[in-house]
Amino acid sequence: MARPKSVEELFDREEIYDILINYARGADRADIDLIAAAYHDDAIEDHGGTFHGPASEYVALISKVLPTAPRMSHIVTNINIELDGEKAYTECYFLTFSRRDQIDDPFDSLTMARVIDRFERRDGAWKIAHRRLAWDWNHEMPLLESWGRGGIAPDPSKLTRGAKKPDDILYGDWLRGDGPATQKGEIE
Template sequence: MGSPTSLAELLDRQAIADILVAYARGADRGDVDLIAAAYHDDAVEDHGGTFNGPARDYVAGMRRMLPRAPRMSHSVTNILIDLDGDTALSECHYLTFARLPVEDGTVDSLTMARAIDRFERRDGRWAIAHRRVVWDWNHEMPTAETWGRGLIARDPSVLVRGTARPDDVLYAMQATGTKEAS
């Protein structure tokens, strides 16, 4: 996992990093097409004990689950990529926030997981050939949304909030180019 030695290697690393971040966007925005695009058609997804099989079956499950999923936010950090020609091994951390329904309301859950991915470049396209998820830790706490004790917004109803595709501001702005979305 040494330093890049060429522009081509930098471009390959960036292409792989973009896939990892787009996958997270897909999970957060309920945009399963972004998740599907991260994989080769014959890829394997081993989701660390919760799923192990063809990635296409995992994606099909996401198509059913994400429209009903709670609010989530995935942050991708510590991306390391070891390139070897048309293959690469990457490790990245996903720090995930989720607001989960429970009997008496909601809890907020923080989870740290790592994705260990074998990428392959086929026909000039990098994608995941095999993913293994490793769960590192989880912490749950009561929901206490105060928006910085009122410093961010005294009235949270004025805040523009993130939501799923197609209603999120991102998709409105993509549809209008760089013009302001309403």
């Protein structure tokens, strides 16, 4: 990344970065509002051969899929942001872990994709105007979850697990100080 020329440029980069990170959060938690907020109303989504068309149609499609989709985690990395006036061009890597455990032959999947976005600032807000995704690789393996062979959690049934909106801990009242953060007997 080139040295920012102004504080405004730092703010622009941070706003774009937040959109990319919140998009991943939206996918993992099935928080469709976060995903929809990333796009301009007339944005195009090209999901690398699995979908091509208006982003609003893509959001409508995944709003039906994500709430019941298997557990997944999107890690966004190698984020490059090139600012050009009221436009910005980004490239970032999405490493996605997905657990497919609701089938007869359960497996874990690791997938790497690169996302290239054209952002535009309209009415003072940066959002995606056009997104293209390129699939780089995928690796699948049998499901084997032992939590460090018992070293992390001898009884995995007691673990607080990630979930979809609104059941994930991210959406609990405790976060704002309105409820308990831990249960009795938990390590704090």
